[in-house]
Amino acid sequence: MEPNEQPQKVAVEAILASYGRFCVTFELAVFRLRTLLEAVLRIEGLKNQGVVQVLFANQTAEPLRALLYPLIAQIRTLTKEESKAINNILTRFQDLIEQRNVVVHSTWFLMALDQEDVDYEKLNGFKYYRKKGVESLKVLATDKNALDGYTEEANILADCFMALHAAIGFGDPINKALKPNSAGVYLPNFKQYWPET
Helix, strand or coil: CCCCCCHHHHHHHHHHHHHHHHHHHHHHHHHHHHHHHHHHHHHCCCCCHHHHHHHHCCCCHHHHHHHHHHHHHHHCCCCHHHHHHHHHHHHHHHHHHHHHHHHHHCEEECCCCCCCCCCCCEEEEEEEEEECCEEEEEEEEEEHHHHHHHHHHHHHHHHHHHHHHHHHHHCCCHHHHEEECCCCCEEECCCCCCCCC
């Protein structure tokens, strides 16, 4: 912090930086998922990259997520453990998509820097919802730690998609590329996630 900087300004800039990191990292995970799907199509003989671009143009995270398991199941006979691994990362990615939609599509308020009794390390906001024809307003709050947690999960899932891509591309077992930790959360079999092995 610079000597003349207000601590409130530093806190606001930190939370906005966390917001931006999450958005960018989430899109990296979507990119890796899209690349994985493209690889599956190429393995099955699709040679024209333009066809892939037409198929995936304007596809958001959820429709791409929904394609992954059925496409892999078309090119491989999945073991029970491999199905469990893929379902684990897809369920977590679905949860992250929901969090991303709340973060990106909500209205957030930054407090004026001269206000007193304001927690500048939190973002408060709202989002309109409609379920079963009934509209409602949901008041929301998030902070730097929550956004950084979403960013970490987006990084892990991006790496899971990359590990899955490598396994499919090289014909390796999926359960060699993705391993469950002690909590049953599947992680890529990369050294950074398993330093003790």
